[in-house]
Amino acid sequence: MPMAVKYALYRLMAAVIVAGFLAFPGLVRAQAAPTEKPEKGIASPQTLPRGFEQGIAQLQEQLKAWESRVPVAAADLAQTQKELDNLQVAVASLKATMVLQRLPLLQVEELLDLYADYETGLKGKLKDLGLEIDELKKGQQEQIESQNALRVQLSIIQARDPAAVTPELQQAFLTYLNLAGDRDLLLTRVLDQLEQRRRLLEQEQELLTGLTPQLKQLEADWKGQLLKRPAAAVPFREQVVQAWKSLAVIPQRGWDWLNGLGASGRLSAFIWSHLAPIFGLLGFILLLGWSTRRFNDLVTRRFRTWRERAADIHLLPLYVLGRALVANLFWLGLILWLGLFFWTFNLMSSAPAQLILAALVTLWALRLSIQWVQGFFAGQTAGGVLVLDRDVARFYRRFLKLFLVYLGLGFLGLKSAGLLDFPESSRLFVEHYFLIGILVWGFWLLRRPYLVRLLPQLSAPTWLHQPVVGLFLRSLLLFLLAVIILADLLGFQNLSLYLAEAAVWTLLAVVILWFLWLMGETLILHLLHPEAGRATYFFPERAELIQRVFVFSRWTLGIVLGVAVVLWSLNSWGITPHQVAWAFQWMTWGPTLGPVRLTTLNVLGVILAIYLGFFLSRLVRGLMLVRIFPRTALDSGVQYTITTTMHYVILILAGLIALNILGFPLTNLALVAGALGVGIGFGLQNIVNNFLSGLILLFERPIKVGDMLVIDGQWGLVKEIRVRSTIFETFDRYVLIIPNSELVSNKVLNWTHYGAGINRLTLKVGVSYGSDVRQVTQLITEICQANPRVVPVPPPQVYFEAYGDSSLNFNIWVHLRTPSDRIPATHELNSAIFEAFNANGIEIPFPQRDLHVKEWPEALEKKTEG
16 A cells, blocks of 8 residues: 555544544433533543543554664665766766767767656656655644644543542553654654655756756757868878877887786786685686687587488578587687686776786687688588588688678777877778778679679578669668768768768678577578478477468568668667657657547557457467377367467457457456447347357366267267357258257257267168068177177167068167268168178068959949940
8 A cells, every 4th residue: 555545544544543532422312311412522531531541552553564674765765876876976987988088979869868758757756655644644733733633632531530640541551652653753754765765856857957067068068060161171191190100109009018917027916915715727728728629629510410400491591600609719718718807806997907808708709700601601501501512602702701801990990099098180080981881792792793693592581682772772871971081072071980880880780680680590491491390390280380480480570670670770860769769759649539549550550459469369279189188188179268268368368459459448448348238238238148059068068079969860079169069060061050049949969969979879670561570680689799780788679669550660770889870780780681681581571561442433334334
């Protein structure tokens, strides 16, 4: 329960107590002395003890609540103090960075969005905290007034009748005051903690208030200087010379640092003071080298064996990546070991340690990517991933390796420049032309003679395989290069740098997300391919479901990565996700019908929720039918009941989610149920009756899917039990759609209610009066026992039933294995009996009638005589 509600309840209790003290005395006096008129507003000694007991009990409950509230307030205060400390460190670091170097425009915009959201959250916290403090102070004042009123009442009673104030009453009053004092102390403590927290939040707000204008001014300066030429432009030659001098001093500075470290004795002192941890780490690196070597040999042999036997070419990209990762596992372990070493000795923040780690990470990534490129573009004859001609494979293999070396050296150089405090002008010059070099490399790798043969082999959407895509990419890249170089030549260096950064980040986004597409496509093809996937191998009977999941997975992967590329690219050009969301605000416009908002976004959300509900229902039912039910002994009817129930539950949940997206309060479902009740009364009773009957059929299971029924003289099987009706297919292959209510209320002949087991077939046959009854019984018994459809136990039974008009009638009872044997067994037994009777001279009579003519017409008699 929120604290404000608790405080309101406590104030209400105190008011009830005081009102009791003021109201009950008049009633007591009226009973004790009817002739005396009670004085209004004065309590009596008879009611005060009971009031004090109630007040003490309530104060004890309040004390428990306040005792649990104090540590919560202290934890909130400590968390706020921690957030303030972190914010102070972040703001101080950011201001120092802004003094030392100029932040890029994209970083400034991200910081503005971040701190704007943070400030909005602070305002909400301050507002809620202020309301809580005001409510507590108001409750504290009301409690003080209530205690003062009790003191006044007790003093009035004591002045009028000192004997009425007994020691027990005084002790109860003192206990009440002590508890109230303890409660007030806890309340004051909580108020102090809340006040301190409010002051801390205000300090955070002041920090952000002082930082935000600086960031906005920096953003404005950046945007204003994009089209501003410097007053005194430095010649290009001087910039190159200055940057080269700055880069040339890096080895000398490193050598001087090492000489100074050794000459000063700090290195030897450090080693001797940390000798045990150093030996432990050296032992760990030796163990790491031995284990990674053994693991590399083992996995490499497994990879080669799998590669020779594998027929699934979809796993080739993952195979190449796995080989490269295993081959460079030791270097990855070395990097982690160095990181652990620097962290153990508190050297992680030093510039040399960061440079060493950056160099090792760069070399490891360079080695890994070069090996992956070697395997990916090995060519058709060498077992590469892509089926490429020799010259195309050699071109991309060679120049991609050189491009990766260029990227590694450039990244390491820029990282070193940032750690060694290079002059900002030199660092920006190197960064600018490094970015332009990346674009030039990209343009070179998109050469048309090679690109048109590469695109059809790439694992990408089919529309990317068109030659016009390559032409568009080369033209766009050439246009950007021309604009960037022209802006730099005209002196708009800020604009040129901004365009180069945005273009490179866009290119990087496309390459990284294409790589993710390749890996995701590889996994999807391996697992869900309709013909060669693992799912098809394990579940061949669910080919249709696997096909739908395969198509859905590819579409989902493409849409997610496509949206990510667009958002990343727009963010690179200064269009943040907040601005993109603002551009789609029209999707939140729409009419409002009470609590329901019919906006485009809500409608799309409802469609997506319902679609996902149907998809999830199909997926769950498929998994249960394929993976769960085959491991159980449940019959098909129980399986159908479970899957249908799961289907309805998932669809109901999807419907509730859709209603919640529209803004429809789920608490109003009672009103909807009432409206449905009215609708049922006026005309929907048949639909609801069928629906409820369908539920009865599913759970009570008088009939189930697969049962053999006889309905209106028609034999058939139950194929499906739906919400409103049941699908019944006759043996003549036509379908009866029967409302569920008829199956529940009418008589139904079910041959397989307890399973397709033994059932009795009754046949009738008649023989002439001259036949031997014993011989007939023996022949029929032998024929029944010889039929394979007749079970031996219970044995066939033949009974001489009655004397007919023209025959001796026999009843034949045989038991068959399944109800489906009834029609063929009837044909076989009747045919065999007929043949046996003919062979043994037993006549099967037919009805005969004797005609006696009493009077013969005269006309007919004359005609006959004539």
